[in-house]
Amino acid sequence: MNRRQKEKLIKAIFFVFALISVVILGLIVFSLFREGLPLFKKVNIYDFIFGLEWYPTADPPLFGIFTLIVASIIVTIFATLIAVPLGVLSAVYISEIAPQVIKEILKSSIELLAGLPSVVLGFFGMVVVAPWMQETFDLPTGLNIVNASVILAIMAIPTISSIAEDALYAVSREFKEASYALGATKFETITRVILPSALSGILTAVILGMSRAIGETMVVLMVAGGAAALPESIFDSVRPMPASIAAEMGEAPYRSAHYQALFATGIVLFFMTMAFNLIADYISNKFRQVGSGTL
Template sequence: MALSRQIKERAIRAGFFTTAFTSIFVLALILFFLFKEGLPIFDVYPIKKFLFGTEWYPTADPPDFGIFPLLVGSILVTVASSAIAIPLGVMTAIYLAEIASHRVRSIVKPMVELLAALPSVVIGFFGMVVFAPFLQNWLDVATGLNLFNAAVMLAFMSVPTICSISEDAIYGVPNELKEASLALGATHWETIFKVVLPASLSGISTGVILGMSRAIGETMVVLMVAGGAGLIPESIFDPVRPMPASIAAEMAEAPFQGDHYYALFATGIVLFLFTLLFNVLADYIAEKHKQVGAATL
């Protein structure tokens, strides 16, 4: 009996190890292919000019592969969508976990989670057909396909993830902490902001990381609603072309293993490093909040 149990445990351990190793191996293969196809562009085009050049004309003679406007567009869209999605998602989570009645929570939470199941093309289509004309007519801007439209649509995609995970983290705070705070004379709002939120910051940070990770690398939405202009925007209502949109729009037209082809893969490398930096920073913040929450407890 004991031998049979040991064999089962070893088989389960081997299965988990194989799954984890396969994931890492596949990721390593993707990175190898990405760098293999992207680095050759730097043999014919200076890396400094590639990163900080302001002109992207891959079909010109000679071509220009400056991705600085694309990089700025990606950063601005991510920051703008974060400014919308994080407060909205976290405040909705606080309402569902601490304020809403059980009946309201049972109705609203599934509806919020259902939003996460919407395909990105549907959200992009809504932004292009409905929200863009609204912006153009209401704000009297040159085009409704701009940075602000892309930020709102990406925030719309990120809010369900941020809200769902944050709400679970807040709802999981032990009742003893809340009761102790209330027993000491704190109000409901003081208990939420001084006890519940510090205790759940790690889970909230995880929700923010996952929600914004989806926004950073999103392709279809920014391709449809960002405007596609490879220029540095002067206002939030100017069209932009984030890096994922440029890769998706031009890869099918780039000659195989030509300079344009290699430049698009090099853009993918920059996007990968950008998302990696964001995730490392976000993990550091989450770990710091986890330590703060533990100290508070």
């Protein structure tokens, strides 16, 4: 075998490996649609998405997932509101302010946070946060929107922090020096030069953090409370889509309407996370700064 053939072979091998993940993704999406779409022969799409009643085992069953969608959106929004300031500000501190030693400690503890299995966080929410919240605020249950949002935020912080940190590091040293040389303080340099320059990366970080939160299953299954009803207060229990799928899939008969409805819920979730990722992609391309010194 000569050198050229070898090159070709190596190329082909890498291509196959690269292809595998794409093929697997394709197969998963295919089976998701194959199992979920038949539901819409029995229930129309509008009733499915905007229906307020989720009684999949009643007779006749009702498959309205609006309350589940609302639940997912609400916990994601609250988790984002908590996680974004914490994640972004810690990234700013780590990349721009912290002395070397503290930087190392903080970075590795945030990475450790990312490594915590979600079931451990869910367990923490269940046995520590929930009873405390129930007692402190005198609630019927501590498994509610606030609890789920806090735990989801803890999960999203490492994602947001590490991606935002990369974006901040990528801000060219030349911009910082230019700012300091004009007599700007560190704070002025951070708020007026570094953050705006890293904005696209930070927005990407936020959206990827949100997509992490909306798809997260174990935490919402354990601490969101599981009530498929429209919440009236932030201390109400809710049933986000992933929790519903995980809790019911085991008991839904194979290829029954209930089973198909759960897959259809999965399709909705799939489209939502895909939208988040597309937005993140769009932002990071659109606002990417033109590099300096286009000579």
